[in-house]
Amino acid sequence: MKKYLFSFLAVLLFVTPSFAKVNAVATLPWIGSIAKEIGKDRIEITTLIKAGQDPHFAEAKPSMILAARKADLLMYNGLELEIGYLPRIIESSNNPNIQPGKKGNLDCSQFITPIEKPSSVDRSMGDVHPLGNPHYHFSPKNILSVAEGMTNALSENDAGNADFYRKNMQLFKDRLMEKQKQWSSRPLKGKKYIAYHKLFEYLANEYGFWILGYIEPKPGIPPSAGHIQEMIGLIEKAKPDAVIATYIAGKKEAGALSLKTGVKSVVLPQDVGATEAAQDWFSLIDEVFKGLE
Amino acid sequence: MKHWAASLFIIFVLCISIPSYGADIESRLKALEDTIQQQGKTIEDQQKTINALKGETAKTGGKTIESAQSKATGLFGSSVLSNPNISLVVNTFAYASNLTEEELELRNIPGYTTEGLENRNGFNLESAELFLFAPVDPYFNLYATIPVTEDGAEVEEAYFVTTSLPAGLQMKGGKFKSGFGRINSQHPHAWDFADAPLPYRAFMGGEGIIEKGVQLTYLPTLPFYTLIGAEVLQGDNEFLFGPDAESGPHAYTLFAKASLDLSDNSTVLFGPSAVTGKTKTGSIAEDTDFDGDSTLYGFEFTYKWKPSKQQGFALQSEYLYRTQKGDLSALDENGDVVSVDELRRIQDGLYVQGIYQLDRWRLGARYDVLDLFKDEYRVAGEEQEFDGNPRRMTGMLEFNPTEFSRIRLQYNHDRTARDEVTNHEWWLQFTMGIGAHSAHPF
Numbered sequence: 001m002k003k004y005l006f007s008f009l010a011v012l013l014f015v016t017p018s019f020a021k022v023n024a025v026a027t028l029p030w031i032g033s034i035a036k037e038i039g040k041d042r043i044e045i046t047t048l049i050k051a052g053q054d055p056h057f058a059e060a061k062p063s064m065i066l067a068a069r070k071a072d073l074l075m076y077n078g079l080e081l082e083i084g085y086l087p088r089i090i091e092s093s094n095n096p097n098i099q100p101g102k103k104g105n106l107d108c109s110q111f112i113t114p115i116e117k118p119s120s121v122d123r124s125m126g127d128v129h130p131l132g133n134p135h136y137h138f139s140p141k142n143i144l145s146v147a148e149g150m151t152n153a154l155s156e157n158d159a160g161n162a163d164f165y166r167k168n169m170q171l172f173k174d175r176l177m178e179k180q181k182q183w184s185s186r187p188l189k190g191k192k193y194i195a196y197h198k199l200f201e202y203l204a205n206e207y208g209f210w211i212l213g214y215i216e217p218k219p220g221i222p223p224s225a226g227h228i229q230e231m232i233g234l235i236e237k238a239k240p241d242a243v244i245a246t247y248i249a250g251k252k253e254a255g256a257l258s259l260k261t262g263v264k265s266v267v268l269p270q271d272v273g274a275t276e277a278a279q280d281w282f283s284l285i286d287e288v289f290k291g292l293e
Numbered sequence: 294m295k296h297w298a299a300s301l302f303i304i305f306v307l308c309i310s311i312p313s314y315g316a317d318i319e320s321r322l323k324a325l326e327d328t329i330q331q332q333g334k335t336i337e338d339q340q341k342t343i344n345a346l347k348g349e350t351a352k353t354g355g356k357t358i359e360s361a362q363s364k365a366t367g368l369f370g371s372s373v374l375s376n377p378n379i380s381l382v383v384n385t386f387a388y389a390s391n392l393t394e395e396e397l398e399l400r401n402i403p404g405y406t407t408e409g410l411e412n413r414n415g416f417n418l419e420s421a422e423l424f425l426f427a428p429v430d431p432y433f434n435l436y437a438t439i440p441v442t443e444d445g446a447e448v449e450e451a452y453f454v455t456t457s458l459p460a461g462l463q464m465k466g467g468k469f470k471s472g473f474g475r476i477n478s479q480h481p482h483a484w485d486f487a488d489a490p491l492p493y494r495a496f497m498g499g500e501g502i503i504e505k506g507v508q509l510t511y512l513p514t515l516p517f518y519t520l521i522g523a524e525v526l527q528g529d530n531e532f533l534f535g536p537d538a539e540s541g542p543h544a545y546t547l548f549a550k551a552s553l554d555l556s557d558n559s560t561v562l563f564g565p566s567a568v569t570g571k572t573k574t575g576s577i578a579e580d581t582d583f584d585g586d587s588t589l590y591g592f593e594f595t596y597k598w599k600p601s602k603q604q605g606f607a608l609q610s611e612y613l614y615r616t617q618k619g620d621l622s623a624l625d626e627n628g629d630v631v632s633v634d635e636l637r638r639i640q641d642g643l644y645v646q647g648i649y650q651l652d653r654w655r656l657g658a659r660y661d662v663l664d665l666f667k668d669e670y671r672v673a674g675e676e677q678e679f680d681g682n683p684r685r686m687t688g689m690l691e692f693n694p695t696e697f698s699r700i701r702l703q704y705n706h707d708r709t710a711r712d713e714v715t716n717h718e719w720w721l722q723f724t725m726g727i728g729a730h731s732a733h734p735f
């Protein structure tokens with residue numbers, strides 16, 4: 001009996017993964033998708049936030065803490081998008097490798113230039129992202145830099161497969177360049193939209209369309225009847241091409257505005273996996289373009 | 294029922310949620326045009342920056358990525374190194390009861406505690422709580438909680454947490470909330486109700502186990518989440534231990550928490566806890582002093598269903614069971630010992646609570662009861678009889694304008710004093726936080 005107890009304790013203390021694959025944990029689905037492009041079958045990817053969940057408001061679930069405990073590399077969006085739960089997950093993970101400053105901690109936003117960084121901010125403006133718009137995953141230009149940064153991080157954590165990662169990065173880059181040409185020829189220039197949340201600003205800047213107003217009066221605050229009334233006035237005056245929302249935020253409101261004004265409403269996937277068609281990052285952007293046209 | 298609390302609640306909620314009609318569309322369009330012009334300019338500027346950057350990249354041969362590594366991550370907030378993250382949470386409430394202040398003060402739980410209720414009819418300030426935290430260096434994070442009340446400031450918590458121990462271990466040291474049970478380690482402003490559950494008030498006082506000491510936790514890499522923790526504590530808690538029970542640390546805890554995701558949207562968390570130690574307290578009955586040993590066992594269970602930001606449900610319960618044995622001294626008015634008898638108490642208690650959330654509203658109910666399965670209270674081997682179970686029913690309605698503010702209306706149907714008197718308690722509570730973003734714990 002004692003022997004069994006002893007071996008049980010030994011197992012408890014020294015459980016280590018039996019394979020040498022890099023255990024990568026991504027906070028958001030798109031980060032996991034890019035990592036998959038670079039790491040293919042040589043890394044194990046766990047995604048903490050599911051496509052149906054709002055990354056602004058997630059809770060630090062114990063299963064997320066456990067995933068972080070097992071991680072060799074933690075990759076996250078940054079720009080304070082995950083500030084409500086990620087610091088807690090990292091601290092509670094009891095995992096020294098993924099602490100800030102360690103090579104297992106990868107803030108993907110360090111590779112991009114944020115837009116809309118407010119010069120001054122307080123919370124009377126709503127839950128504004130003070131370091132700039134964190135939803136840069138809709139920006140093909142930024143994703144290229146992120147993928148390069150990720151390739152370096154993977155190579156650093158798993159030097160044996162560095163060439164494999166670099167080769168995949170080159171493939172990813174070629175495909176992205178190809179796709180960029182397709183996307184640039186899409187007739188979005190000059191189009192006008194009303195959106196729910198400030199999600200598509202990077203894409204608007206890169207592809208020359210306009211987002212005239214937001215159904216959300218302030219970030220994170222649902223619209224009042226008065227604000228909806230104001231939006232109806234705006235839509236009637238400015239005649240946008242569509243009212244856009246995502247599957248996790250604003251679907252109902254966009255639908256109601258569309259009914260009132262006759263302007264079509266479009267529901268876009270906000271991340272990989274939000275719709276069946278948006279199965280990886282490329283198809284996510286494809287779907288967004290398709291919806292915006 | 295006190296109508297004013299309910300009407301105040303409704304007025305506040307209306308003020309926040311009622312739209313500001315009559316906004317001028319023309320001026321809005323004008324502003325919009327300006328914005329568009331501004332955006333056009335921004336795009337031009339950005340294109341310039343991009344072009345400049347492209348040139349730079351070409352020059353440095355793609356070295357820009359490495360140099361970007363030194364940028365602040367934003368994970369712990371945007372503050373500069375010279376400041377820790379600071380937040381302030383103000384918790385203030387209006388309170389109304391059918392009992393007078395004197396009756397409230399004397400409203401103890403016979404067989405459990407001589408301590409009455411502190412709330413005053415009318416306006417109350419619970420506290421303005423100051424939180425400070427930041428990484429110390431690559432090895433430690435540091436936290437302090439300083440509630441400022443009308444009586445002054447106190448150091449409720451001040452502790453470090455290690456961040457680089459190997460093998461899934463973590464150490465915490467200083468003064469902190471024990472990992473015993475579920476609600477114990479939460480701050481009152483994060484509770485789902487305005488007051489502590491009855492078993493907490495009966496067994497460890499409303500504030501719970503906050504002690505000086507050390508904690509070690511171990512998180513093994515099992516297929517499901519299992520956290521195991523142990524603590525050595527000084528034993529200052531007046532209900533369970535008492536500073537004079539023994540010189541040196543004299544309270545020890547052990548706890549385990551396991552969690553499983555039943556689906557992407559639903560999670561359970563459960564586990565046992567135990568705390569044991571030497572006790573010396575005067576809180577058991579009037580004019581007594583107790584010297585002995587106490588052990589408190591607990592079992593926690595939480596189920597959470599969160600299909601979207603807009604909707605959620607949580608069911609939470611804790612069962613507490615306490616054994617205590619030692620000498621109960623009866624004291625005269627000078628504090629001198631008159632007689633000494635053996636006291637043996639084995640008592641238990643339970644609370645169950647459910648919270649349903651829809652958009653910015655939360656509706657909650659709670660039931661607390663003591664002497665559920667066990668109500669042994671023997672002095673010199675003789676059972677002391679008390680009338681009925683101390684129990685309480687609670688209803689709560691919250692409006693959360695944002696995650697930084699909360700307005701809560703709560704009603705307690707309080708039958709804890711084992712007499713025929715019901716205490717009808719009403720709260721209208723305002724909780725607001727400013728400063729650093731606080732965590733969304735599970």
Ligand SMILES: [Zn+2]
Nearest residue numbers: 056135197198
């Ligand atoms: Zn956002």
